[in-house]
Amino acid sequence: MFGKKRVAIVGAGMTLFRRNMKETGKELSYEATKMALDAAGLEQRDMQSVVMGSAPDAFDGVHMKGEYLADGAGAINKPYSRFFVGGGTGVFTPLAGWWHVASGQFDSCLVVTEEKMSSCYPHPQFAFTTIFDPILERPIGMNLIWIFALEMHRYMHRHNLKKEQIALVSVKNKRNALDHPCAQLGANITVEDVLNSEIMCWPVQRLDVSPTSDGAAAAVLVSEDVAKEVTDNPVWIDGVGWCIDSTHWTNRDLYYPDYVECAARMAYKMAGIKNPPKEIDVAEPYDPFDYKELHHMEGLLLCKKGEAPKLTAEGVTQRDGDLPINPSGGLLGVGNPIAAAGMMKVCEIFWQLRGEAGKRQIPGDPRTGIAQAWGDLMQYGSVIVLRR
Amino acid sequence: MSTKIKNYQGESIESKDIKEGRIPTEKFKPKAKFAWSAGIAMSRFLEELKNGKIIATVCSKCGRIMVPPRIYCEKCFKPTDGWTYVKDTGTINTYSISFLAADASRLKEPIIVAIIDLDGASEAMGIIHRIEEVQDWKEVKFGMKVKAVWKKPEEREGAVTDIKYFKPVKEE
Amino acid sequence: MSEVAIVGVGCVGFRPITPELSYKELMFETAVKAYEDAGINPRKDVDVFVTCAEDYLEGFSIFDEFVPDQLGAALRHLFTVTGDGMLGLATAYMLIKTGQFDTVVVEAHSKASDILTYMDIVAFGLDPIFNRPLGGHPYYVAGLEMNRYMHETCTTMEQCAQVAVKNKKNAIENPYAAYGADVTLDQVLCSDMCFYPLKKLEISTPADGCIVMVLASEKVAEKLTDKPVWVKGVGWCTETPNLETRDWSRAPYTRLAAEMAYKTAKISNPWKEIDFAEIHDLFAYKELQHMEALKLCEYGQAGKLTEEGLTALNGELPVNLSGGLLGMGYGLEASGMQKLFEAVLQLRGEAGKRQIPDVEIGLAHTWRGIPTTTGVVAILSNLK
Numbered sequence: 055m056f057g058k059k060r061v062a063i064v065g066a067g068m069t070l071f072r073r074n075m076k077e078t079g080k081e082l083s084y085e086a087t088k089m090a091l092d093a094a095g096l097e098q099r100d101m102q103s104v105v106m107g108s109a110p111d112a113f114d115g116v117h118m119k120g121e122y123l124a125d126g127a128g129a130i131n132k133p134y135s136r137f138f139v140g141g142g143t144g145v146f147t148p149l150a151g152w153w154h155v156a157s158g159q160f161d162s163c164l165v166v167t168e169e170k171m172s173s174c175y176p177h178p179q180f181a182f183t184t185i186f187d188p189i190l191e192r193p194i195g196m197n198l199i200w201i202f203a204l205e206m207h208r209y210m211h212r213h214n215l216k217k218e219q220i221a222l223v224s225v226k227n228k229r230n231a232l233d234h235p236c237a238q239l240g241a242n243i244t245v246e247d248v249l250n251s252e253i254m255c256w257p258v259q260r261l262d263v264s265p266t267s268d269g270a271a272a273a274v275l276v277s278e279d280v281a282k283e284v285t286d287n288p289v290w291i292d293g294v295g296w297c298i299d300s301t302h303w304t305n306r307d308l309y310y311p312d313y314v315e316c317a318a319r320m321a322y323k324m325a326g327i328k329n330p331p332k333e334i335d336v337a338e339p340y341d342p343f344d345y346k347e348l349h350h351m352e353g354l355l356l357c358k359k360g361e362a363p364k365l366t367a368e369g370v371t372q373r374d375g376d377l378p379i380n381p382s383g384g385l386l387g388v389g390n391p392i393a394a395a396g397m398m399k400v401c402e403i404f405w406q407l408r409g410e411a412g413k414r415q416i417p418g419d420p421r422t423g424i425a426q427a428w429g430d431l432m433q434y435g436s437v438i439v440l441r442r
Numbered sequence: 443m444s445t446k447i448k449n450y451q452g453e454s455i456e457s458k459d460i461k462e463g464r465i466p467t468e469k470f471k472p473k474a475k476f477a478w479s480a481g482i483a484m485s486r487f488l489e490e491l492k493n494g495k496i497i498a499t500v501c502s503k504c505g506r507i508m509v510p511p512r513i514y515c516e517k518c519f520k521p522t523d524g525w526t527y528v529k530d531t532g533t534i535n536t537y538s539i540s541f542l543a544a545d546a547s548r549l550k551e552p553i554i555v556a557i558i559d560l561d562g563a564s565e566a567m568g569i570i571h572r573i574e575e576v577q578d579w580k581e582v583k584f585g586m587k588v589k590a591v592w593k594k595p596e597e598r599e600g601a602v603t604d605i606k607y608f609k610p611v612k613e614e
Numbered sequence: 615m616s617e618v619a620i621v622g623v624g625c626v627g628f629r630p631i632t633p634e635l636s637y638k639e640l641m642f643e644t645a646v647k648a649y650e651d652a653g654i655n656p657r658k659d660v661d662v663f664v665t666c667a668e669d670y671l672e673g674f675s676i677f678d679e680f681v682p683d684q685l686g687a688a689l690r691h692l693f694t695v696t697g698d699g700m701l702g703l704a705t706a707y708m709l710i711k712t713g714q715f716d717t718v719v720v721e722a723h724s725k726a727s728d729i730l731t732y733m734d735i736v737a738f739g740l741d742p743i744f745n746r747p748l749g750g751h752p753y754y755v756a757g758l759e760m761n762r763y764m765h766e767t768c769t770t771m772e773q774c775a776q777v778a779v780k781n782k783k784n785a786i787e788n789p790y791a792a793y794g795a796d797v798t799l800d801q802v803l804c805s806d807m808c809f810y811p812l813k814k815l816e817i818s819t820p821a822d823g824c825i826v827m828v829l830a831s832e833k834v835a836e837k838l839t840d841k842p843v844w845v846k847g848v849g850w851c852t853e854t855p856n857l858e859t860r861d862w863s864r865a866p867y868t869r870l871a872a873e874m875a876y877k878t879a880k881i882s883n884p885w886k887e888i889d890f891a892e893i894h895d896l897f898a899y900k901e902l903q904h905m906e907a908l909k910l911c912e913y914g915q916a917g918k919l920t921e922e923g924l925t926a927l928n929g930e931l932p933v934n935l936s937g938g939l940l941g942m943g944y945g946l947e948a949s950g951m952q953k954l955f956e957a958v959l960q961l962r963g964e965a966g967k968r969q970i971p972d973v974e975i976g977l978a979h980t981w982r983g984i985p986t987t988t989g990v991v992a993i994l995s996n997l998k
Contacts, residue, residue, distance in 0.1 A: 066444070069450070069451045070450055070451065070452030074457055075454060076454075077453060078743075085451035093444065110669060111668070111675070112675045115470065115472070117472075117668065117670040117735055117736070117738040118670075118696070118982070118986060120697070121739070121852065121985075121986045121988060122739070122741065125854055125855060130852070130853065131851060131852075133704075133849070133852075135697055135701050136697065137695055137696070138678060138694050138695075138696045139693050140676040140679065146693060153708045157709070159707075159708050159711065175469070180546070181675055182675070183544055184673075185676045187680075188478060189478075189601070189602065190602055191570060193601055193602050193603045194555070194570060194572060194602065194603070195544040195553075196570075197540060197542050197543065197544050199540070199542055203540070204538050204555070204556075208535070234443060235443045236443050253539070254540070254542055255540035255541065255542055255555075256538060256539035256552075257538070268452075296692075297689065297690065297692075298678070298682045298687065298690070298692045298693070300516050300683050300688035302510065302512075302683070305508070305509075305568060313689060317691075324714065405443070411444070412445040433682070468742055468747060470742055470747075472734065472738045473735075474670060474731060474738070475729075475731045476729055476730060478636065478637070478725075479632065481634070481635050481637075481639045482634070482636075484636060512638075513639055513642065514639075514642045514683070516684070517657075519686035
């Protein structure tokens with residue numbers, strides 16, 4: 055049921071997330087990796103394999119940047135590969151780590167994610183112009199925010215939503231992030247602040263959006279036998295799921311992320327989850343924009359289509375609610391160094407399940423948590439199920 | 443972050459520190475130029491745009507009429523079975539009012555961008571394009587009918603910009 | 615524990631240019647061939663799809679966006695490895711070994727003709743602070759390595775050039791090769807000196823093409839085909855990205871990858887147990903260096919063995935029957951797949967005029983090119 059060998063996370067670490075960091079991409083990777091190894095009580099020589107997740111090479115400004123980051127990621131003279139599925143990378147990379155160990159090929163795998171968006175000059179947004187089709191889209195003069203604005207507007211239209219209902223997510227997450235020591239944009243804001251913020255591409259306003267950031271996050275994965283030796287508190291990877299939808303994103307109704315549902319079903323099947331809202335204690339869905347948290351909650355089958363805003367308004371998704379969503383503060387609050395952001399969510403679930411999340415700790419005795427990332431042109435969903 | 447970890451790594455710096463030369467930086471502009479072969483489907487699509495027409499491909503198995511055209515149906519995984527023209531009118535599936543240009547600079551007059559489901563194509567077969575000739579952007583509505591405004595034939599190059607924009611069509 | 619086999623392959627190319635097809639259409643055509651060969655319907659029978667691509671070789675950020683439709687993977691479980699096609703093979707191997715997945719598709723392609731500034735992009739892979747500001751054509755890295763390798767092993771210019779002669783000649787019989795040619799040793803030695811001591815005819819030229827493979831677990835493989843090619847072992851390794859600290863003559867990344875693969879495949883005497891090898895030869899001297907790193911011979915001996923004809927078509931251990939990259943064309947991230955493809959054809963007895971008799975075990979090897987030190991080794995067999 056869980057692959058040839060059961061796989062556990064035994065240590066995790068992350069750097070601060072900030073708009074501009076002095077460290078190079080290699081140094082950020084090193085800092086996060088060392089932190090994760092120290093937390094696990096292990097050393098680089100104990101790691102049999104390494105996987106790296108990092109989003110567009112255009113940000114760091116190095117072709118084949120996986121190779122460039124190898125030394126910072128502790129991969130010298132080791133089996134090493136890099137995975138890249140757009141924004142989904144952060145949650146996908148630990149999935150890759152999972153099969154390195156679950157296949158029996160290795161007993162341990164170091165999972166590293168890094169992003170140095172600030173290298174892209176004058177603004178990281180520039181790099182995003184090249185994600186679009188050169189014939190159908192680039193000539194129109196595409197801006198990245200447009201695709202989110204189009205999707206957000208469609209979602210609002212299909213479920214008859216107002217901005218106020220969506221802005222609640224931004225308020226919740228930024229407030230949650232005040233308790234995260236690495237957060238870039240933790241703040242106490244109100245729904246009015248969001249509604250009064252600069253209109254970027256209606257209906258997207260400045261406080262609906264997560265920032266660009268530099269940062270890295272890492273985790274140590276080991277097989278069951280090794281886990282027993284290094285810790286008495288392993289967190290098991292019980293379900294993995296990923297899915298990609300067609301490139302032709304303009305040929306779909308964007309109000310619902312089928313690809314997230316497809317990935318979630320794959321992960322839930324493996325984990326034996328039949329009733330997600332009841333069996334899942336905490337969730338970290340990807341929230342680069344506030345409406346995305348709602349969109350993904352529905353895709354993850356945590357509630358019915360169109361129901362997510364209601365749950366948010368009722369406080370169900372607060373830390374002390376019945377289904378805490380993004381207790382970390384999410385991308386909106388902590389920051390969005392693309393690949394590292396997804397990994398931050400996985401690390402958050404890890405710390406929550408172990409009771410180590412400090413001021414962000416959700417009450418009760420959480421045993422099952424999920425993290426999810428989204429990527430590409432409204433195409434990618436990656437989901438991980440963690441259990442204690 | 444875990445309660446067990448006490449030292450947080452990462453040294454934050456300000457953009458002005460970089461601009462004013464206090465942080466050593468190495469600048470480089472990559473030479474990355476590409477010329478993608480348009481291939482069978484896109485070549486025909488672009489040629490037809492030059493003629494003032496929008497062409498689609500048809501899959502006989504699922505019956506879909508697909509724009510942008512493609513030589514394989516991704517749903518059935520088989521080659522598509524023929525070409526057919528679709529209209530240059532459609533309805534707005536979703537839209538956004540953008541105050542940002544492609545390079546993230548701020549615009550005084552917003553750009554209206556929309557996904558337009560074309561008449562004659564299958565359901566939700568949209569393409570992305572701009573909407574203009576709108577007095578007040580608050581007029582734009584979901585489901586609004588629009589029509590393409592083309593460049594003059596001699597100005598067309600075989601690109602999606604041969605359609606200058608789509609404009610609202612008055613209901614009769 | 616399930617064995618893993620390759621049950622279907624498809625290859626389009628390799629050709630110098632492919633202007634009539636977009637990269638999507640090239641992938642579609644190849645995928646159709648592979649699925650036909652395996653006898654599967656990708657919409658129903660495939661559990662995972664793996665593509666291998668690098669953004670800057672395609673001209674798109676997040677190239678992953680543009681791959682699913684043409685492989686039959688729309689709304690299916692696909693992901694992208696930024697690496698050589700053989701890293702895709704290693705990934706597929708591990709996925710099947712978890713016991714959770716039965717059928718995995720791996721794809722890699724090269725649309726080198728779409729890249730107008732290929733060498734600038736290779737240079738873009740160099741360290742931005744320590745190496746790039748020095749400028750220059752990035753292949754100077756190969757010149758540095760070839761010089762050191764020749765100095766330490768006393769390999770001669772003639773021995774390196776002989777690799778080019780052998781491989782380009784082998785490629786003439788390969789319908790999938792772009793640059794088969796009958797060149798003499800003198801012609802290679804007298805070709806333009808590009809990055810001393812590396813000469814023009816010792817450098818592989820990029821070519822366009824695509825290869826798709828279908829891998830399956832034991833129980834599915836035995837249902838689909840009576841000619842499965844078993845993956846007996848895979849190994850991969852990255853030494854270091856830094857020019858300043860790498861080993862310039864022994865290619866340790868290949869040695870460590872080979873040791874991993876040999877251990878799983880239970881190979882203790884490579885030269886004797888392996889029937890043929892497909893080794894990465896972006897530069898002619900690389901074939902020799904990699905042969906030694908693969909422990910096919912002692913350090914410094916590969917040049918002599920090549921000179922004496924032991925790695926020729928009818929030699930004791932033929933190397934690069936396909937014509938190598940020197941003969942087929944350099945398929946960028948698909949170059950490992952070019953090696954695997956030939957190995958599969960040989961082991962199935964489908965290699966036409968290049969077929970060697972009585973083959974049971976083959977080796978495929980790849981390297982990710984300048985400026986990397988990443989290699990992958992796979993041992994394949996037609997015996998379980």
